[in-house]
Amino acid sequence: MNGEFRRYLEALGEQWEDHLKRHLDEDELIGYVRGELEAGDVERLQSHLVRCEACAAALADVADFFEPLREGEEPIRERVLRREWKSFWQRVRAEERATVRADVPVWFRPRALFALAASLLVIVGFLGLWTWHLRREIQQLARQAQSERTRRAELERENRRLQERSDVTKREYESRLSELESQLAQLREPQWNIPVYDVLSRELLLRSGSASVVNHIAVSPTARSFSLVLNAEDQPKYPTYAIEIVDREGHVRWRAAGLHRDRHGNFTLTLSRAFLSPGRYRLILSGQRGGRFQKIAEYVVSLSYL
Ligand SMILES: [Zn+2]
Structure with missing residues (x-):
């Protein structure tokens, strides 16, 4: 109230x-x-x-x-329980005080236990940190492994590519080799009735009053090679001679030195159909004495294959 x-x-x-x-x-x-x-x-x-x-x-x-x-009756029991608990707790505290006074191991003292708990907390914290650190390392290693795998895959692809290219090159080389071998076999085969064409020098043609200074040579289809006989009977004599074949652009396509006349005093030159393409060429004859060359005749040839 x-x-x-x-x-x-x-x-x-x-x-x-x-x-x-x-x-x-x-x-x-x-x-x-x-x-x-x-x-x-x-x-x-x-x-x-x-x-x-x-x-x-x-x-x-x-x-x-x-x-x-x-x-009802329950609260009375509870009260008793409380009283009992209170006395129990007092006994515990009394014993605790007695324990601290006695020389028991330091680890069982409350303060030490608290310190131990604190240490455990620190350890747990450290373990957490360590776990985090390990996880990061693992992640880093995983990334490295991934990049290694990628790099290896790239290298393997590159290797395969090179291998394929090498295989292609090898096949090309083998094909070319067999082609050359067949050509060589063909060239080794005997040839008969090789066409022979007499070629007169420009100077001779000019002197003889010829309408043209050009030697027209039409090689028959069956001839794999043909011979040109360069007429040099009235040319000055040298110990040795040199000949060069020059195309329309002025490029020397072939040359040879230290040559000698044949028994008729001429020069016979055998050419393969494959060696010279159709067109106009100049064959320049030089006399060689010591280290010096002296041009003595020029033969103009217009070459065609029938
Ligand atoms: Zn009263």
Whole structure:
């Protein structure tokens, strides 16, 4: 009952009467606290309690004492348990103090245990950090391994490419080799009736008043090679001679030195059809004495293959 309500009831003054005309007894107070009274009795008790400080104080004591009983027997047991627990805990603390005083291993003292726990925490933290570090290293290694795999795959591709190219080159080389071998075999075969063409020098043709200074040579289709007889009967004599074949562009296509005349005083030159393509060529004859060459005749040939 709070003070405000008490003041309200007091304010009713003379209109309000205490029907009890006496103090409350213990049974009434207990009954009230336990909620066992009838509504009319409760009203009467309350009207007295509002006015009587002594009964209000007694009610407070009863309420304080009996309150836990409202829930039956359990609260009593709980109270006992609490008391037991309190004494147990006091015994534990007493023993702890005794333990600290005695010379027991330092690791069993609470402070040491706390330090140990703190160390364990640090270790756990360190393990976490270490795990994190290891994980990072593993990730890094995985990345390295991946790049190594990529590099290896690239090298393998490059190797395959080179191998393929090498195979192609080898096949080309073998094909070319067999072609050359067949050509060589063909050249080794005997040839008969090789066409022979007489070629007159430009100077001789000019002297003889010929219409052309060009020797037209048309090689027959069956001839693999043909011979040119360079007429040199009236040319000055040298110990040895040199001949060069020059094309229309002025490039020397072939040259030979240290040559001698044949028994008729001429030069016989046998050419393969494959060696010179159709076209106009100049064959320049030089006399060689010591280290010096002297041009002595020029033969102009227009070559065609039938
Ligand atoms: Zn009273």
